[in-house]
Amino acid sequence: MKVGLEIHVSLPTRTKLFCSCKARGDEDGPNSNVCPICMGFPGSKPALNGKALEYAVMIAAALDCKLSKLTSFVRKVYFYPDLPKSYQITQLSDAVGKSGKLELSTGKAIGITRIQLEEDPAKIIRGDEYTLLDFNRSGRPLVEIVTDPDIRSEDELRDFVAELRGILYHIGVDINEELKADLNVSVDGGERVEVKNVTGIKALSDALKYELGRQNALAGKGQEIKRETRSFDEASMKTISSREKESDEEYGYIYETDLTDYDISRLHVPKPVIPGRIAKEYAKRYKASEKAIREQIMLSREALALMDKAKGRHEMNEIIKGIELLKRYGRLQMGYASFEKLLEAVSTGMLIDEKTIGKIEKGESVGSFKRISDAEIDDSIRKMIMDNEKLLKEYGKNNKVFNFIVGKISKEYGVDPRHVSDRLKAVLDEIAK
């Protein structure tokens, strides 16, 4: 099987791609953020939003693309009511980036064919007896990410989307709610089938699952898999054929000569942050779990910033633990000086709760930082078990007993219950021998 994606990412710019209308603001009511340019009125002309170009360049750079020195636009011509000019301004051969790659968590690289900047059409709202158009969306900036057909399984698809989401998050683009993609799927011996306009990460995975099942079933029965375009119905979780096609659509591409060539090399954009790559590197260098690092930094700028400052100065496992605590209590905004104090507390193995973090933030003392030795904890565990034979009898029937011991000891010493639980297991193992 071969799977390729065309992912549309909506950019968080303040204004639209070619005019100064608000790009966001659905609360303003339909067709209120519009002007002659995004309505395609005769005589109006596009003027490129430089900020959108910067985003596209950042995305292309983060996906290891070759950047076009001069980037230019084309008109993609087709007639549809949501397209005010009857052509979409998009990019083709001189797209912002080409020939890139994205590395999955498994290390496998998925080729990126092209990164292009383009305008969103208007929104179509269909009723039983009517169709409405909202041009607020018309002209909003999109980046289309086209992949090579390198994805080979549902797992790889999920992996790809997760890594991409992390990369885009660190650029400032959130695709969680707005991910829109076309899915190209083919199994061995079958024609390519395009599943258009799948919305959301989960739907994408569901659509692939269904489509693979469908195509494999056909192939298994020796039936032909036709080249066609399908759509995904979220309610039934099925793909539905929209039309068969013999060849590629004819869009009559032509240069958009209302725009000029844009020199990308003159743009100063920050160096890309690729969280998956960072997780790999830190795991190796600081001997910690890649998965744990990935989990903390993938979708958190604050976590990554804290980790970057603390790495090398503190144990990576303790840094991870510290970030985990801050996440749990919603305190990731913590300054680095306080974070250092938190890490000291973590290193003592003491129990840290919301109150402790509050004290650290206010610069108050959090009590004794004396590290309690494992031997000391083990002794009290043993003593507790020996003093309560009844407890030992109940153990096995009821693991409430286990939790009772952990709770009691961790409270007594102010030690993290997870640590006590580890020790308790060790002591019990020893006794069992």
Place this chain on the structure above:
Amino acid sequence: MSGSIEEFHSKKAGDGYYERLEAELKKLNAELHAFNNITLLNTGGYPFSAKDNLCVEGVETTASSRILKGYVPPFNATAVERLLKRKFTFIGKTNMDEFGFGTFGLNSDEPARNPFNREYVTGGSSSGAAVATSVMKYHVALAVSTGGSISAPSSFCGVVGFTPTYGLVSRYGLLDYGNSLDKIGIISRSASDTANVFDLIRGPDDKDSTSVSEAPKKEKAKKNLFVIKELLKGETQSYFERFCDKLRGLGYAIGEVSVPDIEKAVQAYYIISMAEASTNLAKYTGFKYGYKNSGFEKGYNEFFTEARSNFGVEAKRRIVLGTFVRSSSVRSKYYDKAMKVRALLTSRLSKTLEKGNIIIPAMPILTPKIEEARQMDSVSVYKMDISTIPPNLCGLPHVCFPYDYAGGMPIGAQIIGSHFSDNGVLEFVQEWEKTFKYKFKYDVGAL
């Protein structure tokens, strides 16, 4: 300012001038059809008109197309806006070939008439702009050229038509024909009026990404001129040769150059302009403005097909041909090749222009009668643009001006300069005007 603009202001048109002007124009327009509508937006300033493909806020703008009937733009074209800011008086929208598609001005429901003789064509596509200029004493016209739409009517109507370097005048507010070729220019009765108005409308504009910040060079008329051998033929040849002799007498050195493949400019131009036009015209679906369908209950395809049946024959021809040359199976054969021809000719012409300006006849024929022109097939009509296309295809500044009269009808020549030599070519025409008196049949609005 010198020339008629200064003269107009010094004579102080009194109360009632603009009302009288409007009344006289309306009367004459019933016969000559220079204007699609006469609408005075303001008074007190020097009168100007805009070709009907330039947006004027609140004034119907149709590019002479039925598909845009009733379209009233909510904004001004930048060139219009700049003249209004300088207190020029807007008087109306001038007639044209539909969307600029035409050489003779006949692709309009009611074609404009040549003021020298109504049986003759006006030239196009800026037909009304040239006619209005030819009949009004004090007036400048904002016109548009894609492949010769300023030179052709200026030649046949005996006025001065200036097409600037591509990018010097913002195209914002222009109903596009071929975006990489369209240039807003000026038709007037004297090169000095044109130079003055040009200074007001040119200059960069944030709303048009292809407008440039470079200013035209400060330049005098160049004494070295070149004629292009391949373009010296047809009915106007003997007149043009006599004109060259006159120029020699005035101290100009005239050489002859050969520009190989220059005739291919016609094919290249029509391929590129039709390809671009077919995308520009795609937006006219009768959906949001202009022609309104009877109802919205049809499917979208039927809906826009009905609306688009309102295009004229030439517009339909260019949509079909332009769509064809863009299609993926033939794009490299036509569109890509045409782009190469364009680049090659630009470099060949630029080489000659380093040594001096080019002077050539504007049209290969004397003004034809309307009936004669209507007999011509479309390819023969396209070939009439052989002299006006090269400077347009290459974005070079040029001025068409009258140099002689044959049987009472004016004949025009074109002076072409290198990119940004706009002032140089205008200076040349100003020099010519010192020794040659232009003739006009009407002086509407004279003081």
